[in-house]
Amino acid sequence: MLHLFNLSLKLNGFPMKEATSEFEKIQAISDADYEEYVQLKRKEIVDYHLKNTKSYQEFVGKSEIENWIELPIMTKKDFQKPLSERLSKGYTIKSVYVNKTSGSSGDPFIFAKDKFCHALTWANIINRFGWFGIDFNSSFQARFYGIPLDFIGNKKERLKDFFKNSYRFTIFDLSDEVLEKVLLKFQDKKFDYINGYTSSIVLFAKFLQKKNIILNSVCPTLKCCVVTSEMLFEEDKMLMEKQFGVPIINEYGASELDLIAFQNPDDEWQVNSETLFVEILDENNTVLPYGKEGRIVITSLYNKAHPFIRYDIGDVGILDEKSTFKKPILKKLIGRTNDIAILPSGKKAPGLTFYYVTKSIIEDDGNVKEFVIKQTKIDTFEVEYVSEKALTESQILTIEKAITTYLESGLTFTFTRKEKLQRSKSGKLKQFVSLIK
Incomplete structure (x- = not known):
């Protein structure tokens, strides 16, 4: 079988072999040694950017930091300047992965990741989906996402879908007539999993409920459904589980960072501790203990091209009391601070x-x-x-x-x-x- 997905990452210059090997090494670190790993990585990334990234040096205002909590908090507004001014020494716009945030928080910006950091992101995603028997090279995805409507943008996304082994349902019109056609595709194609925006997939579940149809009875190959980018309410989750007949998995991520949390097979929202460090802070930037609600602040431990250090993502949440350095659990995601x-x-x-x-x-x-x-x-x-x-x-x-x-x-x-x-x-x-x- 052609491994198109792996091939597409390789052709785009992402060193997947090295990243996967590094990711496995991180996962092999014992619980007892994990706090030390996190502290070392935090120090390394801060030292790196204080030495190599002019915009970060100016932002921090000094060349050395003794204490982690002295570091100022970055927000989206700090990135509202040309990307070339934010890149660290030795990186150019041509040598990095560049993308744009969705702007759902009202402050969209363009960001960069070095190729190894982005390859690690993919190693992480592949690992998490693997928990549910999904292989990006062979599993067929039913994708509920937006798509650019201009000719070039549209063709680009369709090509990506081809490499990702996915069939995209456009979500700008989800009337019953359109959902009827979506259902026909599920009868016709052997989808392994659904992935996409929560609100669109919930609408499809409501449509199935009205027609009294359980999706995996018409599409028996379906293994799971992964929802992302919008809040998942408990009642909606129960409705989807009932109407699809498969587990509903909640994903929380940010394009500029990585996968932040992914529901594991034990139904816990497991935080990515391999490539990110997640803190919960109050309005005075004091670190809160597990179990307390506050702002979600995240450090990307591997992005050398562009600093995301103690970055306030604009969300409010709680880390579970049973969290550890190796396995933090997101107890609740309450929404965005601007909501x-x-x-x-x-x-x-x-x-x-x-x-x-x-x-x-x-x-x-x-x-x-x-x-x-x-x-x-x-x-x-x-x-x-x-x-x-x-x-x-x-x-x-x-x-x-x-x-x-x-x-x-x-x-x-x-x-x-x-x-x-x-x-x-x-x-x-x-x-x-x-x-x-």
Whole structure:
């Protein structure tokens, strides 16, 4: 069999053999020695960038650091300058892997990884998918992702799909007519796994529920479904497990870093400790103990081309109390720091609070397919939703009552029924947006 996936990585100059060997060596380090490994790697990457990266030297303001916690926190705003000014000595735009973040946090930027660092990312992804019997060279992927609509961008992505052994379903129109065609493809093709944006795959599960179809009865080769890039709610996970008949795996990553966490076969959200160091900090940048909620701050231990050291990714989460240096567990991913609603009383509420409240009520009868919530003023919120029938007065009253109970009184909500919701250019659906600066 042709190993097209491995071949494509090799042709792009990624040293997969060396990276896979290094990755296996890291995994072989014992639990007892792992803290020492992490501390050594942290020191190495900091020393490297303080010596070789002018922009990082300027950012830190000194050439040597005694203590890890003295290092300043990097944010996306620190990368809003030309990439050539951020690369370390000896690297050029032509010699590195270059990509762009999705901009879902409102601050998109172009970033770079050296080829070995990016090869390690792939070694990690291959390892994690392997937990569920997925081999990128032979397993056939049903891919629910956005795709560029311009001719060249479109053809580029289609070529990548060919090398990745995947069939892409475009997610910009997920009407019942389109999902009917998606279902036909599952009857026709021997897919091994599904991978893509959570909200799109949830819509497909709801469509199957309505038709009373279990997916692996029409596509028996299906082994698992990996969702990424958007929040996965417990009810949605249960619905997908029921309608697909396979395990649902939750992936959390960032293109500029690596895979951050991947659900393991024991149903734990295992953090990547091989190539990243993850910390949870409070608003004063104090490191919080396991079990406490705070900002997720990540260090890329291997990227020599571009520093991501104590980088605030813009998410809020909790590391489980049972975490260790070798096996940190992400207990909860609460959302992005910019998805926080400030209420008239001064109370701060994660945007997901509204989502949970509204979701629990309007999903009872399966009428509402999806919705987003926008905060337009300090006391005003708009709920846009797609449904077969408009919400009734009593449903709206129930939602308003629940919001008063969970949040506070005096908030105004308007409900607008839409044909379809506005997705970002990449096809992601942002579930809560605050338009208040």
